[in-house]
Amino acid sequence: MMPYCRPDWPRVAGALVMFALNNTMALTIPLISGLIVDRVIVQGHTDELTRLCLMMVTFTIVRAIGRYGYTMWMERFGQNSIYRLVSDEYEKLHKLDFTYFNHTRTGDIMSRLTSDTDAIRHAISWVSYNVLDCVVMFLGAIIMMFTIDWRLALALGAVTPFLFLLTRGLSKHAHPLFYAIRNSLASLNSMVEENIEGNRVVKAFVREPYETRKFDERNDDYMQRNMDLAYNSRRYMPWLDGLGFALQLITFGFGGLLVINGYMTLGNLVSFNSYLWMIDGPVRQSGWLINDWQRFNASCIKIRRLLTEQSHINEPQQSAAPAAETAAQNSVGTAAEPAVVANAAATDAAVATDGTAVATATAATANASTATTTVAAATAPIHGDIRFEHVDFAFPDDPDTLILTDIDFHIPAGAKLGILGETGAGKSTLVSLMARFYDPTAGRVLIDGVDVRQRPLAALRSQVCIVAQDTFLFSDTIGGNIGFGASEDEARDERYIQRMAQIAGADGFIRSMPDGYSTIVGERGVGLSGGQKQRLSLARALADDPAILIMDDTTSAVDMETEAEIQRHLRELDGDKTIVTIAHRISSVKDADLILVLEHGRIVERGTHEQLVAAHGRYWQIYHKQLGLAAGESQGY
Numbered sequence: 001m002m003p004y005c006r007p008d009w010p011r012v013a014g015a016l017v018m019f020a021l022n023n024t025m026a027l028t029i030p031l032i033s034g035l036i037v038d039r040v041i042v043q044g045h046t047d048e049l050t051r052l053c054l055m056m057v058t059f060t061i062v063r064a065i066g067r068y069g070y071t072m073w074m075e076r077f078g079q080n081s082i083y084r085l086v087s088d089e090y091e092k093l094h095k096l097d098f099t100y101f102n103h104t105r106t107g108d109i110m111s112r113l114t115s116d117t118d119a120i121r122h123a124i125s126w127v128s129y130n131v132l133d134c135v136v137m138f139l140g141a142i143i144m145m146f147t148i149d150w151r152l153a154l155a156l157g158a159v160t161p162f163l164f165l166l167t168r169g170l171s172k173h174a175h176p177l178f179y180a181i182r183n184s185l186a187s188l189n190s191m192v193e194e195n196i197e198g199n200r201v202v203k204a205f206v207r208e209p210y211e212t213r214k215f216d217e218r219n220d221d222y223m224q225r226n227m228d229l230a231y232n233s234r235r236y237m238p239w240l241d242g243l244g245f246a247l248q249l250i251t252f253g254f255g256g257l258l259v260i261n262g263y264m265t266l267g268n269l270v271s272f273n274s275y276l277w278m279i280d281g282p283v284r285q286s287g288w289l290i291n292d293w294q295r296f297n298a299s300c301i302k303i304r305r306l307l308t309e310q311s312h313i314n315e316p317q318q319s320a321a322p323a324a325e326t327a328a329q330n331s332v333g334t335a336a337e338p339a340v341v342a343n344a345a346a347t348d349a350a351v352a353t354d355g356t357a358v359a360t361a362t363a364a365t366a367n368a369s370t371a372t373t374t375v376a377a378a379t380a381p382i383h384g385d386i387r388f389e390h391v392d393f394a395f396p397d398d399p400d401t402l403i404l405t406d407i408d409f410h411i412p413a414g415a416k417l418g419i420l421g422e423t424g425a426g427k428s429t430l431v432s433l434m435a436r437f438y439d440p441t442a443g444r445v446l447i448d449g450v451d452v453r454q455r456p457l458a459a460l461r462s463q464v465c466i467v468a469q470d471t472f473l474f475s476d477t478i479g480g481n482i483g484f485g486a487s488e489d490e491a492r493d494e495r496y497i498q499r500m501a502q503i504a505g506a507d508g509f510i511r512s513m514p515d516g517y518s519t520i521v522g523e524r525g526v527g528l529s530g531g532q533k534q535r536l537s538l539a540r541a542l543a544d545d546p547a548i549l550i551m552d553d554t555t556s557a558v559d560m561e562t563e564a565e566i567q568r569h570l571r572e573l574d575g576d577k578t579i580v581t582i583a584h585r586i587s588s589v590k591d592a593d594l595i596l597v598l599e600h601g602r603i604v605e606r607g608t609h610e611q612l613v614a615a616h617g618r619y620w621q622i623y624h625k626q627l628g629l630a631a632g633e634s635q636g637y
């Protein structure tokens with residue numbers, strides 16, 4: 001937490017000053033009460049009453065100002081620190097790869113961003129100043145009590161070991177309980193999240209009672225975990241409360257005896273009793289504060305895990321060129337210095353050193369220039385030439401199962417690639433390697449001759465756009481959704497957005513909507529048909545103007561006529577764009593310059609439509625089947 005808190009240290013320092021002011025006043029006020037009893041009431045110096053009362057009022061006002069000051073500053077400190085923490089968490093989420101999201105429940109992530117961060121905010125502000133308050137008041141009051149009467153203070157001290165044992169026991173048992181509560185809440189959140197998202201499936205299968213039962217189980221578990229914590233508190237809290245009562249009993253019993261026997265004044269007993277109240281608060285509060293502190297620890301563990309999570313997909317090592325340049329500079333430096341060295345050492349040795357240094361400098365400069373060339377190539381705009389070199393791929397969580405085996409093909413910039421294959425053949429996985437959502441297990445994926453692993457991720461992904469099968473639309477206007485990936489100027493240009501919608505065959509249905517391009521589409525594009533959502537996703541990808549456009553079954557829910565129209569528009573669009581089409585329909589890929597037929601992660605056939613039909617292989621079989629269906633063979637013709 002330190003890096004998140006550091007910028008607010010000056011505020012915390014100010015709060016500490018206010019805190020010191022508050023506590024000094026708090027510890028002084030009981031002494032004035034004692035003086036009023038002894039001087040005014042017992043000894044009859046009534047003239048001192050006004051002065052002492054005024055002092056008390058002033059001290060109380062100063063104390064209130066101090067308390068208000070440090071409370072506000074510490075709350076602000078907590079809010080600021082959490083703001084920085086949540087921003088970092090959110091940024092981290094965007095850096096994590098698909099593998100993380102494949103394994104982590106959305107509810108769990110939501111808990112980390114909401115309840116966990118709130119537990120931390122509560123702990124670093126409210127809990128921290130209350131803990132400090134408890135410790136200072138407790139110790140301060142003990143010191144004051146010893147100053148007033150060491151015998152009575154010593155008698156109270158006998159209770160302290162019990163206090164220590166109780167707080168330690170409470171803390172030890174509370175930690176795992178808070179961790180369990182936190183996990184149970186994450187599981188509950190995930191379930192709610194899944195049910196909201198999958199509510200159509202639940203309704204369609206009439207699984208409401210089953211889902212309610214499942215929810216009740218998790219809700220029950222959450223309640224049980226909280227009850228465990230309550231039981232734990234119930235085990236310790238009465239004893240802590242009892243200790244508070246025991247302290248009072250000792251004060252009035254033993255303290256009263258000391259006053260009666262003249263070892264202590266009545267005023268001192270009154271002051272002593274005020275200090276007792278001061279230690280009574282911390283004793284009673286310690287249990288709750290320990291609970292809060294353990295909640296803070298459990299939340300920190302969870303958030304720390306998120307922030308230290310490693311992505312499998314990382315930015316390329318930029319160090320090659322700078323390192324080589326630095327090496328060159330260092331070596332050049334060494335080469336220039338031998339003249340100085342020569343003054344101090346033998347001339348021969350200096351000449352030898354000079355020669356070696358110049359040679360090293362030359363080699364390092366050459367390395368630097370090669371590295372600079374590679375970096376320049378990696379950051380150059382993408383034209384769209386794609387080459388797969390003997391690529392194997394297995395998902396990181398199942399490294400023994402190859403999903404793609406020996407994928408090897410080349411498609412020049414501006415050409416069209418079609419990928420055909422049965423469900424689960426690995427088509428989507430293959431294209432996800434182009435945008436580096438995963439890295440190959442073996443082999444290389446080259447774009448314009450540069451390994452995708454050497455390209456900055458943002459530069460690569462802004463030029464390689466996948467229209468995924470899962471057509472996700474943001475809750476925004478249709479225009480906003482289409483302009484999502486476009487530059488700011490283009491996103492604001494209505495004509496540009498409309499043109500993209502026209503190419504994607506979406507303009508017609510958008511215009512028929514009551515608000516046209518300003519129509520708000522809900523989460524996941526509720527209110528639109530599957531085909532409409534697909535066309536909006538395509539328009540969004542087109543607006544991004546990528547060099548490589550990948551359409552993963554993008555027109556599967558679109559009728560054949562509209563699909564043919566979209567294809568015609570795409571052909572007219574831009575001859576420079578490399579277009580990769582994944583489809584089950586032959587009609588979607590038959591115009592491609594290269595068609596790959598995939599089976600069980602391997603390319604089993606490749607060629608143009610004509611070549612593949614002539615080959616009478618797997619493609620031909622599919623073609624025949626689909627042609628038959630289209631021609632009405634299935635109806636017996």
Ligand SMILES: Nc1ncnc2c1ncn2[C@@H]1O[C@H](COP(=O)(O)OP(=O)(O)OP(=O)(O)O)[C@@H](O)[C@H]1O
Nearest residue numbers: 102395398403421422423424425426427428429430
């Ligand atoms: N995250 C994952 N972890 C492990 N295996 C996965 C993962 N995602 C997909 N797979 C497996 O990889 C294989 C290829 O999946 P992929 O989605 O690439 O197939 P596809 O050819 O695109 O199928 P479809 O035509 O149905 O979209 C499948 O067997 C699938 O079960």
